[in-house]
Amino acid sequence: MPLADALAFAPGLATALAQPFEDAAALGRLAEWCNRYSPWTAPDGTDGVKIEITGSAHLWGGEPALANDLLTRLDRRHVTGRVTIADTIGTAWAVARFAQTAEGVVILPPGELRAALASLPVEALRLDPLIAQGLRRVGLKRIRDLYKMPRNALAQRFGETVAQRLDQALDDIPEPLSPLGEVPSWRVRLSFAEPITEPADLMLTTERLTADLVQRLAQEGMGARRLDLAFHRVDGRVERIRLGTARPSRDPRHLTALFKERLDTVDPGLGIEDMIIAAFAIESLPAEQISLPGHISRNEAGSIAPLFDRLGNRLGLAALSQLEPQESHIPERASVRVPVCRPHSSAARVANQPPRPIRLFEPPEPVEAFWLLPDDPPFRFVWRRRRHRVTCADGPERIADEWWRPNGSGDVDAIRDYYRVEDEEGRRFWLFRAGFHHGGHQRRWFIHGVFA
């Protein structure tokens, strides 16, 4: 009904603007908080959260204990909820919303799906309202009425979804849960009786969690490359520290040091009640021979990896690169930056190569150049608002676009004539002119690099 009518009915009605985006975000945060029970959580529509608790219920002492814990914590946050545990998402959804019980927790015994769904209305099958209305009009009001209907008749009249939803609810078709975040390979959780806030306590628990995880990884002979440490706060927010390493690692000191560096970005708020460490990308890491103290060989390639991890985790893994030569005449393609720790190919060093600058600008900066004759190098140019008078020059060296490559454009402006010029102070620059002289083309000059 419109707001005016509602206010007419109840003058003391409290009103507030609907905020669908904030509501969705809050639901997402709630689903993230539910990670403490299981990594497979996702928001469900606009008013629910689905959690896959297969295999994690025993950690909480059984399904009733888990459900009660969930309800009490929601209660603490002033969120009224109903928890239903069932074999399939469809049944749990239906029973949670449409079952006429006063209890907050309903746990359906395994295999009792038909009986539980029988007395619920057809809207409980997550159908489109029009389809549900159509079903009601022909007299199919409860789900038990649908059990006996032939499937092809239903599909012909109301579409495929009715049969599909019914089969999903009755566990005849699988319906997987796509979780909110990535599902980790290993997870270790530590819950606290009292929420902690002190940085010293956080460091201690980080060490303990890392040690536990490393122990599990060592048993399997694996190393982790991506780790996520989640701090579940008392008010429901989840803070995270994400780590990546260049090589799979299960060195507890190294991983703890990487976590500790970022620990001061975590705001504990009123307290942290859970800490969960999860390992995502794990790769096999065979056992290594530890060296005797005093015999540290400095040439191990594996010993530089911790340095790259530390640098990469603070500055971003894209900040580290190596220069790899490529077979190309175009200067900016002749040497590309590649991520470190990749085996580089040794490209053949071209003998008698023309001189190349030590600093290369990406992209080349435009300059204003003055020249006498068309193919001459400039006698004066203005760069960064400073004038340079040219005393001598080498060139031109023509570098054209690589038409044999698939993404070479063959554009006229892609042809460059490079000149190595020296100004009156003695500094040497690498200028180029883009484009041809004749035609109506505009000759544009750029500076590409500075020589030593």
Add this chain to the structure above:
Amino acid sequence: MTQSRYLLKQSDFNETRQRVWRPVVPTYGPAKHAGSRTENALLAKLSERIKQIERPTATVHGVLPFGITATDRALPGGGLARGALHEILGAGRDEEDGALAAAFAAYILGRLTGTADGIVLWCLPRPDLYGPGLAAHGLDPARVVLVRAPRDAEILWAMEEGLHAPGIVAVVGEVGTLPGIASRRLQLAAEHSGTTAFLLRRWRDGGQAAHERALPNAAVTRWRIAALPSRPMPGEPGVGHPRWRIELLRCRGGEPVCWEMEVPDATDHVSLAAALADRPAAPVTPEKLRRAG
């Protein structure tokens, strides 16, 4: 100023030049002592003693000689101290791009990587270092790992991490501001680990440059490299042999010196192995080598 197609230069076919630094004119240098031989020996012993008292761990990791007698004579220990912090400045408008400082550092690092295994960590704010340019000055780009950090504090942190890590033979950082404490920490870290550290100073702002240049820091040597007009090659128009003015502004245990050096052109860099392979048309006589001295 005329055009010349670089690839057709005569010098490519006639001569093979070795990588040689030619000191042209030493502008000023250390004063010479006069006196008898025993006095000289006594003075030498006393100055050695004073050096040890001043700085007992000065050359504990050894030195890297330049191979040029004039430069090696000016540096204590006969070369550039390893396991120490060195500062290299540009001059004039080159402070902004830092091309000459980078080339000088590349030359030193080329010699350093030739003697030891390990990688060079080069920390810079903008990724404008060019691999073939490094190769032209003697540093193999495959031995360099670039670390890009937007702020000076992060570059200094990355340098310190590199100095503490094994497997690194040298660390280079391009910074504008350098707090004194940071330079002291870098020097101590370099001494402790034996890895050599180089600081290239780059500024965009003249005021900041003047201010920073005046600040003292804990670097063992301070160099300034300036570009000089090139020496024209006889009979060849165009850009000649590049020349630099290398100034040793400050050296712990030595005196400031200034040289004007000629750098062989980038393509004429021929290592000894290649000289045996590409035999020149005219044999390189001993007189030529001595003059190149």
